[in-house]
Amino acid sequence: MDLIEWIDHLRNNVVRDPNAKVILLGVGYAGALATWARQRFPSIVDGAWGAGATVLASFDFQEHAADVGALIRRFGGNECHSLLWVAFRTAQYLMDAERDDTVTSLLNTCEPIEKGNLLDQETLFYHLKLAVQEAMLEEQDTAKIRTVCENMLNATDGTALEDLAGWLRTYYENLACMPFDFDSNMEAAQVIAPGAPENAILGLRQTQYQACTEFGWFRTTDADEQPFGDRVTMHFFLEACRALFGEWVTDAVIYDGVRLTNLHFGGQDPRSTNVLFTNGEYDPNRMVSITSYINTFSYAHVVPDKFLLSEIYSIGEEDSLELMVIKTSIQQYIALWQFTGEVPL
Numbered sequence: 001m002d003l004i005e006w007i008d009h010l011r012n013n014v015v016r017d018p019n020a021k022v023i024l025l026g027v028g029y030a031g032a033l034a035t036w037a038r039q040r041f042p043s044i045v046d047g048a049w050g051a052g053a054t055v056l057a058s059f060d061f062q063e064h065a066a067d068v069g070a071l072i073r074r075f076g077g078n079e080c081h082s083l084l085w086v087a088f089r090t091a092q093y094l095m096d097a098e099r100d101d102t103v104t105s106l107l108n109t110c111e112p113i114e115k116g117n118l119l120d121q122e123t124l125f126y127h128l129k130l131a132v133q134e135a136m137l138e139e140q141d142t143a144k145i146r147t148v149c150e151n152m153l154n155a156t157d158g159t160a161l162e163d164l165a166g167w168l169r170t171y172y173e174n175l176a177c178m179p180f181d182f183d184s185n186m187e188a189a190q191v192i193a194p195g196a197p198e199n200a201i202l203g204l205r206q207t208q209y210q211a212c213t214e215f216g217w218f219r220t221t222d223a224d225e226q227p228f229g230d231r232v233t234m235h236f237f238l239e240a241c242r243a244l245f246g247e248w249v250t251d252a253v254i255y256d257g258v259r260l261t262n263l264h265f266g267g268q269d270p271r272s273t274n275v276l277f278t279n280g281e282y283d284p285n286r287m288v289s290i291t292s293y294i295n296t297f298s299y300a301h302v303v304p305d306k307f308l309l310s311e312i313y314s315i316g317e318e319d320s321l322e323l324m325v326i327k328t329s330i331q332q333y334i335a336l337w338q339f340t341g342e343v344p345l
Helices: 001-013 029-040 063-076 078-097 102-108 118-135 142-153 158-170 181-187 205-213 233-247 251-265 284-288 322-340
Strands: 023-025 047-051 056-060 216-218 277-278 298-303
Touching: 001 029, 023 029, 023 322, 029 047, 029 251, 047 322, 056 251, 063 078, 063 118, 063 284, 078 102, 078 118, 078 142, 078 158, 078 277, 102 118, 102 158, 118 142, 118 158, 118 181, 118 233, 142 158, 142 233, 142 322, 181 216, 181 233, 205 216, 205 233, 205 251, 233 251, 277 284, 277 322
Parallel strands: 023 047, 047 277, 056 216, 277 298
Antiparallel strands: none
């Protein structure tokens, strides 16, 4: 409702035209909000474009790790994929053999991983996986995947786990140690003061609350076809939700929240008109977006050979033919929402 009130303010107090057309654009979760606003208030929002719009709530978003694994294999090579597969599982086997101190020493954790402490173990593997994914995907460029893989493969530390640990020390070179224990990782989101930077700027607690009660999107390692081991499970995310918000958060609460979100908005079948969904072929979040959709004055595009956002910028000389066609189609749909015109091809 805040968005609708803002639109009303713009129409009546800024533009001073109560009949002004309103077209919304959002990226990621904001893209979902844009398309949901069109769905719920079609008389107020004339059209909406969601770029990478995460419209499908997902209890266990295990497909994310599998897709990242496929990107690593495709652009980093089988050897890199295998190194990660072996490194993660070696760490798991060492912990299973109660040699947690070996893993603690190799990875330079700030706190020792206690034998049998499942939450600390899961937190460790979550952050190992997160570091690799962030390093490879932060620049939205397949060349970065190759570079990270080359750095790991060219290491001379010894075993796959030692090579991964050596790369991790370089990646986090500004940290004296790795804060990979569960309690340390809950601290920022446990700050409840609304004006604190964690909430006012980063929105950590708000985001976590929505994940725990509405959207899920928990990136587990439950899928078989991925190199990050199998220790990042729903148990870790459930306990994180409970640590932040209380014992009332159960797996049933999360599951039902996800179910109701998809029931309310339609998930990947929103049945909305005047909406566009665009996604990059390499963006793992496309799996909780919409990549195929046809309805009145609506469509979905997948941009070949791209991650996120390439389609939201103006047409440029460096654009591929496919990207230029998609950008032109987007322009035509937006014009169609504003004026009577032909349906784009």
